Amino acid sequence: MKRAVYVNCDGLCTDWISPERTPTLAALSARGLRCAEHRAIFPSVTRASASAVATGCRPIKHGLHGNRMAFIEDGRRLVVRDAGPPDFRGHMRKALGRTLRVPTMSQRVAKHGGFVGYSNVSPGAAYFLDPEEHGEVRHRAGSYGPGGSTVPPLPVKAGLEGDIAMAGLFCDEVLRSRKPAISVMWFGDPDLTMHNAPIGSPTHMAALKQIDALVGDVAATIDELRAMGEDILLMVGSDHGHETISKGINVTAWLDENGFGALREAGKIAFATQGTATLLYAIDEAERVVPDVLAKLKASPWVGEIATGAELERLGIAIEGGLVAGISHARDPAPNEFGVAGQRWGAFNGSEFKGLGNGQHGGWGPDETRPFLIVDHPGAKPARCMERTSLIDIAPTILTFLGVPADGMEGKAIAWS
Ligand SMILES: [Zn+2]
Incomplete structure (x- = not known):
C-alpha cells in the first residue's frame, strides 16, 4: 500500500537552505522536486497554516482566521480568543457551531489507511491537523484517536530536545510500525528558537542544523523502508519564514x-x-x-x-x-x-x-511568506518547480498520490513525476 509522509520544519524560510547550513535539506532538494516559488498563506501563522496543510484550503474556506480570532459571543460582544490552548476548539464550536468548515486529509483517509500526526508546536496547531478527530493526533498536552478515543500524550517537552525525542518516536512508532496512509510530523523548531534569538545568530544556526539532522533521520528511515519495497511519498516543508x-x-x-x-x-x-x-x-x-x-x-x-x-x-x-x-x-x-x-x-x-x-511572522512581508517545500520520491526526477505553490497544494498532492479524491480543495496537486 502507498503511504505519504509530510514533515514540517516550523518557521524555516527557503533562503536558509544550503549545503553548509542544512546538508540534508540541500541533498533532498538535489534529488527531488524543490518548489522554488512556494508561499505561505495569510496570516502567515502556524495554526491557520496547519489547517491549510490539513484541508488544502486557505482561511477563506477552512474558517480559522489565524493564531487568534474574534468570535461574536454572548451579548453580541467580540471576544478575541487564542487558538493555541487545548480548549480553543470548544470556544469555536460554541460560537460558530463548527471547527473547520471543510474536510481534512485525516477525514478523507479515515477508511483508507488512516492518519497519524505528531506535533511539537502549540496544542491548537496540533489539533487543527484533525480537529474533528477522524485519525490520531499526538501532542504533549493531550492526544486523541479516532472518535476522540484516549491516546497517551506525546512524551516530549517543548523545544529542540522535544523535537529530537519526537523524531525518534515518529520513525519507530509511525513509520516502521503503524504505517498509516498519511502521517505528519510538525517540529516546533527552528520557529521556537527564532522567537527567542536573533535571526542569523549562532543559536538560530544551531537549531537549523539540528532540525536538518532530524529530517535526515526521517529520510533515512523512509529510504530503508523503500529498499524493502514500500512506496512512500515524502514531502518536507515549512509553514512560513521569520522577520x-x-x-x-x-x-x-x-x-x-x-x-x-x-x-x-x-x-x-x-x-x-x-x-x-x-x-x-x-x-x-x-x-x-x-x-x-x-x-x-x-x-x-x-x-x-x-x-x-x-x-x-x-x-x-x-x-x-x-x-x-x-x-x-x-x-x-x-x-x-x-x-x-x-x-x-x-x-x-x-x-x-x-x-x-x-524573529516573528504573521503578515505578508518578503521573508515570512517564503517557506520551502521539497517532494521526494524515487520516481521524482531532480527538478525545480518554478510555478507558484503554497501550503494548500500539499494535501491534494498527497491524496492524488494515494488515489483518494481531493475534490473541493483550493490547492492543486503538484506534478512531480
Ligand atoms: Zn509556524
Whole structure:
C-alpha cells in the first residue's frame, strides 16, 4: 500500500537552505522536486497554516482566521480568543457551531489507511491537523484517536530536545510500525528558537542544523523502508519564514488613544494580533467608525499595508464574523545585527512586549511568506518547480498520490513525476 509522509520544519524560510547550513535539506532538494516559488498563506501563522496543510484550503474556506480570532459571543460582544490552548476548539464550536468548515486529509483517509500526526508546536496547531478527530493526533498536552478515543500524550517537552525525542518516536512508532496512509510530523523548531534569538545568530544556526539532522533521520528511515519495497511519498516543508521585530505596538492602547476605547470596551471593535500582522473586527455601531479607524491606521508608523474587501479575500481570508481588515505591519529594510535585512513592528495586547530583536511572522512581508517545500520520491526526477505553490497544494498532492479524491480543495496537486 502507498503511504505519504509530510514533515514540517516550523518557521524555516527557503533562503536558509544550503549545503553548509542544512546538508540534508540541500541533498533532498538535489534529488527531488524543490518548489522554488512556494508561499505561505495569510496570516502567515502556524495554526491557520496547519489547517491549510490539513484541508488544502486557505482561511477563506477552512474558517480559522489565524493564531487568534474574534468570535461574536454572548451579548453580541467580540471576544478575541487564542487558538493555541487545548480548549480553543470548544470556544469555536460554541460560537460558530463548527471547527473547520471543510474536510481534512485525516477525514478523507479515515477508511483508507488512516492518519497519524505528531506535533511539537502549540496544542491548537496540533489539533487543527484533525480537529474533528477522524485519525490520531499526538501532542504533549493531550492526544486523541479516532472518535476522540484516549491516546497517551506525546512524551516530549517543548523545544529542540522535544523535537529530537519526537523524531525518534515518529520513525519507530509511525513509520516502521503503524504505517498509516498519511502521517505528519510538525517540529516546533527552528520557529521556537527564532522567537527567542536573533535571526542569523549562532543559536538560530544551531537549531537549523539540528532540525536538518532530524529530517535526515526521517529520510533515512523512509529510504530503508523503500529498499524493502514500500512506496512512500515524502514531502518536507515549512509553514512560513521569520522577520526581525525591532519595535512593538500595543494595539489595545492604540484603540483607546485614538478614541475607540468605549467601542472596544463594549465588545464592538477588536484587534486580533498575528505577530507582524493584525486583523481588525468591527460589528454593530462600530461599523460606522471603520473608515475613521482605517484612516488613522494608515497614518500610524506601525502600519505597512492594509487590505479590506475584495483585496482581503484575494489574500485568502473571508469578510465574515465581523472581520473588516488585515494589516501587515511596517517594515524597515535595515539589517539586524547579523546582517539579515528587514525589521518589522510586532503587535501585542496590554502586557509587556517580549522578543524585540528576535524573529516573528504573521503578515505578508518578503521573508515570512517564503517557506520551502521539497517532494521526494524515487520516481521524482531532480527538478525545480518554478510555478507558484503554497501550503494548500500539499494535501491534494498527497491524496492524488494515494488515489483518494481531493475534490473541493483550493490547492492543486503538484506534478512531480
Ligand atoms: Zn509556524
